Amino acid sequence: MKILEANAGPLTNFEVLDFLRSKGAAKDPTRVLAKVAPSEYKIYDYLNQTPACNQTREAIIEFVERSKEYDLAKAEILNIINLRPIAPVEIFPIIESCDARMGDDGERMQELALMVEQVFPTPQNQPTSEVARKEGKETETIEEQAGDVNEEPMETTSTHFEN
Amino acid sequence: MFYLSRIEHTLRVPPSLLHLPILDAIKGELEKLFLDKVVANLGLCISVYDIRSVDGGFIFPSDGAATYKVVFTLIVFRPYVGEVIIGKVKESDENGLRISLGFFEDIHVPVHLLPSKSEFTPDPNNGGKLRWVWDYEGVPCDIYETDEIRFRIHSIEYPAIPVEQPKERDSKFPMEEKPKENINVKAFAPMIVTATIDHDGLGPLSWWDGSGDVEEEAEAEEDS
Numbered sequence: 177m178k179i180l181e182a183n184a185g186p187l188t189n190f191e192v193l194d195f196l197r198s199k200g201a202a203k204d205p206t207r208v209l210a211k212v213a214p215s216e217y218k219i220y221d222y223l224n225q226t227p228a229c230n231q232t233r234e235a236i237i238e239f240v241e242r243s244k245e246y247d248l249a250k251a252e253i254l255n256i257i258n259l260r261p262i263a264p265v266e267i268f269p270i271i272e273s274c275d276a277r278m279g280d281d282g283e284r285m286q287e288l289a290l291m292v293e294q295v296f297p298t299p300q301n302q303p304t305s306e307v308a309r310k311e312g313k314e315t316e317t318i319e320e321q322a323g324d325v326n327e328e329p330m331e332t333t334s335t336h337f338e339n
Numbered sequence: 340m341f342y343l344s345r346i347e348h349t350l351r352v353p354p355s356l357l358h359l360p361i362l363d364a365i366k367g368e369l370e371k372l373f374l375d376k377v378v379a380n381l382g383l384c385i386s387v388y389d390i391r392s393v394d395g396g397f398i399f400p401s402d403g404a405a406t407y408k409v410v411f412t413l414i415v416f417r418p419y420v421g422e423v424i425i426g427k428v429k430e431s432d433e434n435g436l437r438i439s440l441g442f443f444e445d446i447h448v449p450v451h452l453l454p455s456k457s458e459f460t461p462d463p464n465n466g467g468k469l470r471w472v473w474d475y476e477g478v479p480c481d482i483y484e485t486d487e488i489r490f491r492i493h494s495i496e497y498p499a500i501p502v503e504q505p506k507e508r509d510s511k512f513p514m515e516e517k518p519k520e521n522i523n524v525k526a527f528a529p530m531i532v533t534a535t536i537d538h539d540g541l542g543p544l545s546w547w548d549g550s551g552d553v554e555e556e557a558e559a560e561e562d563s
Contacts, residue, residue, distance in 0.1 A: 181345040182381055184412060192341045192414060195386065215375035216386055218442035219416075226425070255423055258340060265547050269491055269540040270423045 186250075189228035189258045190236060196220045227260035227299045239295045246288055247277070262293040340422060343388055344381055344413050348372075351404045362390060365409055373413060377529035379497040382417030383443060416443060418492045418532060425544070428486045431471055433459050438488060438534065445528040452493060452535035454542065473542070486543040490534040497530055 201212045201220045212220070223229065236257055243253055252271055261267045264285035268274050278284045348369070356364040366387055373384040394408040418424060426446060429439040435453060438446040450457070454473040461467040462481070473480040482488070536542045 177349075177378075178347040179344065179378075179381060180347050180410065182342075184343040184345045187341040187343060187414065189340065192385070195388070195414065199386075213370060213374050213386075215442065219385055222441040251419060251421070254340075259423060259425065263547070265540045266489075267540075269489070269538050272421065 186254060188236060188254060189223050189226055190231040190233075192219065193223040193228050194233075196223070226258065227296060228258065229299055230297050231257070232297075235295050235297070239292070242291060242295065243288075246284065256292060257296075260292060260296050260299075262289050264289050267292075340416065340418055340424065341385065342382070342415050342417055344415050345391070345410065346413060347408065347410045350407050350409050351402075352407060354403045354405075361393065365390060365393060365407065369409070369411060377497070378415070379529070382415035383530060385414040385416055388412040388414050418495065420492050420494060422492045423489060423541070424492070424534075425487060425489050428482060428484050428488050428543075430484060431459075431469070431482065433469075436471065436482065436488075436536075438490060443530075443532075445530060446490070446532045446534050448490060448534050448536055452533070452537055454537045480542070480546055482543055486545070488536065488543050489541050489547075490536050491538060491541055493533045493535045495530065495532050498528070500529070501527060 196212065196216055196219065199212050199216070201217060203224070239257060240253060243256070248256070248271065255270045256267070259266070259270065261270065264282055267285055267289055271278065274285075278288075350365060350368055350372075352361075352364050352368055356367070359367070369387050369390075373387070375384065377383050389412050391410040391412065396405045396407055398405055424440070426438040426440045429437045429444060431437070433450075434447075435450045436448040437444070438448065440446070453471060454475075456474045458472050458474065459469055460472055462470050470484070471482045473482070540547055
């Protein structure tokens, strides 16, 4: 084996996910049929939890275009696309010597975070604001509980009928 | 995080695959050979992206298989130093944290890369199970197992495959207390990623999700 080119180009999470989808990876239970290796499914499952799950090529191109004014390194742009940070404190560790480059007052950081939130769609599993997240969780649990209550008596009655 | 890598390999295609179109046969063999494997200094091979060229098809004497020289592109997982990734805490012990990405689990956060003033103490709410706690000016911030955690890559190592088994220290008494030590010996990992969470914005997602005190403190820290 000979490595001709160790780095023939970096890929965003979205591109890897897109490639796996094009191979036939999907969430449905007929996984055995697709020509996708079990190890590839592990990556598919991981990427589906990340913000890459509903990004589009157009959104990424738009972001790269709009991020030019912030003078970011390529690695930083890639990292922001992969993580979709929507708060300044999430962007802070990604950008090297952030204070010096983005200004101390945090206004540009705020702006960048807002832009990221606008350009990339919200992943289904990760609501935009904290309030929405908490509300979502509560309603979910209530629905689940309600569902359980409804289901259980029905099951018992059906077994009675069979007996 | 993911890269394309171009590789040339001399590949043996067994005659049992003769009935397949040649590209399918080669792709299958390449996947068998590389998928889910770590190549030193290249990373974890994820997928065969494309096949660039196929040369030869030479059949060596006394071998029934055709040997091709194949140039192809792989998708590899190789985080770069300084990259920020989100994973799940898999386990924590006195040496630090171990983080899992689902497909890759050899990510370690050693003690000196945890936030300063971290302590490994029993958790009273969870039956005294030990976990790491970051003491931020009197506010305890816990790191539970299965927490989602944001971390930054510190370094990547590709240890050489050990040729010999580690020698047992005292071979005169092979029966006494040996098995215990052997259990603790870690399985060989071909790619070890060392990560840090000692930075503002890093650590469990719950530390920074804007639920109040912790974030304000972080901003104060940034200013200083």
